[in-house]
Amino acid sequence: MSNVVSLDSIFGLGELAPPATMPAAPEAASGCSSSSCGLSDGPADMDPAVWEKVKNHPCYSEEAHHYFARMHVAVAPACNIQCNYCNRKYDCSNESRPGVVSEKLTPDQALKKILAVAQEIPQLSVIGIAGPGDSLAANGRNTFATFEMLQKKAPDLKLCLSTNGLALPDHVDTIAQYNIDHVTITINMVDPEVGAQIYPWIFYKHKRWTGLDAAKILHEQQMLGLEMLTSRGILVKVNSVMIPGINDEHLLEVNKAVKSRGAFLHNIMPLISDPAHGTYFGLNGQRGPTAQELKVVQDACEGGAKLMRHCRQCRADAVGLLGEDRGEEFTADKIEAMGIVEYDDEARRSYREHVEAERAGRHASKAAAQADVRDSVGTTVDPILIAVATKGGERINEHFGHAKEFQIYEVGPGGAKFVGHRRVDQYCEGGSGDVDTLDGVLAAINDCTAVFVAKIGGCPSKSLAEAGIEPVDRFAFDYIEESALAYFKDYAERLDQGVVQSRAGQDAVIRTGALTARRA
Amino acid sequence: MAYKIKSAECTVCGACEAECPNIAISLKKGTYVIDPAKCTECQGQFDSPQCAAVCPADCCVPA
Ligand code: SF4
Numbered sequence A: 001m002s003n004v005v006s007l008d009s010i011f012g013l014g015e016l017a018p019p020a021t022m023p024a025a026p027e028a029a030s031g032c033s034s035s036s037c038g039l040s041d042g043p044a045d046m047d048p049a050v051w052e053k054v055k056n057h058p059c060y061s062e063e064a065h066h067y068f069a070r071m072h073v074a075v076a077p078a079c080n081i082q083c084n085y086c087n088r089k090y091d092c093s094n095e096s097r098p099g100v101v102s103e104k105l106t107p108d109q110a111l112k113k114i115l116a117v118a119q120e121i122p123q124l125s126v127i128g129i130a131g132p133g134d135s136l137a138a139n140g141r142n143t144f145a146t147f148e149m150l151q152k153k154a155p156d157l158k159l160c161l162s163t164n165g166l167a168l169p170d171h172v173d174t175i176a177q178y179n180i181d182h183v184t185i186t187i188n189m190v191d192p193e194v195g196a197q198i199y200p201w202i203f204y205k206h207k208r209w210t211g212l213d214a215a216k217i218l219h220e221q222q223m224l225g226l227e228m229l230t231s232r233g234i235l236v237k238v239n240s241v242m243i244p245g246i247n248d249e250h251l252l253e254v255n256k257a258v259k260s261r262g263a264f265l266h267n268i269m270p271l272i273s274d275p276a277h278g279t280y281f282g283l284n285g286q287r288g289p290t291a292q293e294l295k296v297v298q299d300a301c302e303g304g305a306k307l308m309r310h311c312r313q314c315r316a317d318a319v320g321l322l323g324e325d326r327g328e329e330f331t332a333d334k335i336e337a338m339g340i341v342e343y344d345d346e347a348r349r350s351y352r353e354h355v356e357a358e359r360a361g362r363h364a365s366k367a368a369a370q371a372d373v374r375d376s377v378g379t380t381v382d383p384i385l386i387a388v389a390t391k392g393g394e395r396i397n398e399h400f401g402h403a404k405e406f407q408i409y410e411v412g413p414g415g416a417k418f419v420g421h422r423r424v425d426q427y428c429e430g431g432s433g434d435v436d437t438l439d440g441v442l443a444a445i446n447d448c449t450a451v452f453v454a455k456i457g458g459c460p461s462k463s464l465a466e467a468g469i470e471p472v473d474r475f476a477f478d479y480i481e482e483s484a485l486a487y488f489k490d491y492a493e494r495l496d497q498g499v500v501q502s503r504a505g506q507d508a509v510i511r512t513g514a515l516t517a518r519r520a
Numbered sequence B: 001m002a003y004k005i006k007s008a009e010c011t012v013c014g015a016c017e018a019e020c021p022n023i024a025i026s027l028k029k030g031t032y033v034i035d036p037a038k039c040t041e042c043q044g045q046f047d048s049p050q051c052a053a054v055c056p057a058d059c060c061v062p063a
C-alpha cells in the first residue's frame, strides 16, 4: 500500500492521463513532504519498473548523477521556434547554455563517437540528443537515424531526447518505437500571455506564427505531447527557464500543470543572460535570477511535481559525469584517428554491478545518520547550506583549489539533501591561487555555512573563515550526506553555546559566463 | 523567380532544407544554397516561401 501512496507523490496522479503503467490509486494524500520520498531512495517507495528506468540515469535520478555519465551528441541543428533567450548562432539554450557552440555531427559520426566514448568511460549509461537545435525539428530525421543505429550497435545504452514540444505529438509513436524511455520538454509557461513575452515566433503547419497565436499553439502542443508520452509510460522531465519578472511566479502554475499530466521531474533552471550572447533578453538587459531567488521558486514548487536540482545545463555535445565535460578528448578528428571501435559492454556491466552493491549499504547508513540527528538536535534549528567539493561517488573527494563546481546540500533536522550546484573557476588552476578567482568562489557559495573539501591550503582557508564560511576538511573522502549530518549535529551544539552564528539571509551569485567545464 | 540564401548570415542549421517542397536547397561546400532552377517561391504549394518562414536567421530572401 505504501507503494501506491508514494507513487502519487512521484507521478502526480493525472487528472487527464495517468501513465499506462500506473495502478489505479486512491485519492491519497499528496504524499510525503520530506526528502524521504526523494528519487534517491530507490525501490522502497518507487514503482520498481520506474526505478529500473531511472536508477542509472544521471539526469533523472539525483543519486545516479554521482555515479553515471551521460553523453550528448549534437546531430540536430535545426529548430522550429525562436526563444528570446536564444541566439541561433549558438546551441539551443533550453537544454544547453547560451553562447556555446557544439561540434555538429552527422548520425554516422555520432555513432562512431558514442562507441569510442563508451569504450573509454565505463560510467556511461545514457545517450541524449539535445540539439544544438530542436531534436524533433526537420522531422527529427538525424535524431531518429542516430537512435536507429545505436539501438542495433549498443543496446545497453539508454536513449533520451529533449525538445521544445512543438513537434512532439507527431513523433510520439516513433519515440516509443525506438525504446526511448526518457524525454525532456522545455515548458516555460502555461499561459499564452506569458508565452508571448518569451517566444517571438514559431513555425508550425507550414506557417510562421507570432504573438499570442504562436504561444497558444506551442502551449497546446506541449500539453498534448506530455499527455501522450506519459500515457505510454515514457518518463518525462520538464525543464523551465526561470526569467525574473516574466515567468518566475508563474512557474508554480507550470509545476501544477505538468504534475497533473504525469511529468516525472520538474527542473527549474536559471535564465543565463549576457549581452555578449546577442540574445533578445541579453541585449535588452533582462537579468537572470540570483541563487536565492531560484531556490525560493524551487522550494515553493516542492511537493508538486518532483523537482530536479542537479541539472548542469550541459552543452549539446557534453561527455562525462554531470559537472564535468570530457568532450575535448573526443572531437571528430580524434575519433577519426581512433579507427573502428568495437562494441563491448564488459566494463560498463561490471561498473554497474559495483554501483548496485554500494547502493544497498548507502541507503542504510544515510538513514542511521539521519536518525541520530533527529534524536539529538531539536526541530527548532534552521537548516543550513553546505558547499561540497566532490568528483563523484557521493564522496567529499576534491581539493578546494581544483573544484570547478561545488555541490550544495541543505542539511537540517529533517535530513540532508542535495539542492543544487554552483560553478566556479578553479582556484588553483596552474598551481598558484589567485585572489580574483577566490572572490568569485566566495560569491558563489556566500549563502553556505561551511565548505567540505578533501584538502585546502592555508590562504583560502583564512579568507573563507573571514567571510564567515567554515572550511572543513575533517570529513575528507567520507560520504557527503553522513558527513553533513554529523557536521550539523555539531553545528547545532555550537549554535546553542553561541560560538557560531546563523548565516540566514545571505545570497549568492549564479555565474553567467561559465560553461560546463572542459578538461585542460 | 527564386529565393536565395544570404550565406554570411546563415547558421547552417538545415531547417530550410527540410521544409523546401521542391528539394531546391542543398549543402554545398559547408553552406546551404538554393537552386534557382528548382525554386518556385513555393507558389501554388504554400502561402509563403517555406525557407523564409522557418529560417531563424531571416536570411532566405528574394533573389
Ligand atoms: S542538460 Fe540537464 S538534463 Fe541534460 S544532461 Fe545536463 S543535467 Fe542532464
Ligand code: SF4
Pocket (backbone or CB within 6 Å): B002, B003, B019, B020, B021, B022, B023, B024, B025, B034, B038, B039, B040, B041, B042, B049, B050, B051, B052, B060
Ligand atoms: S522559396 Fe520555397 S521552393 Fe524556393 S527554396 Fe524556399 S522553400 Fe524551396
Ligand code: SF4
Pocket (backbone or CB within 6 Å): B005, B009, B010, B011, B012, B013, B014, B015, B016, B017, B032, B051, B054, B055, B056, B057, B058, B059, B060
Ligand atoms: S534555415 Fe536559414 S540559417 Fe538555417 S540553413 Fe537555412 S538559410 Fe541557413
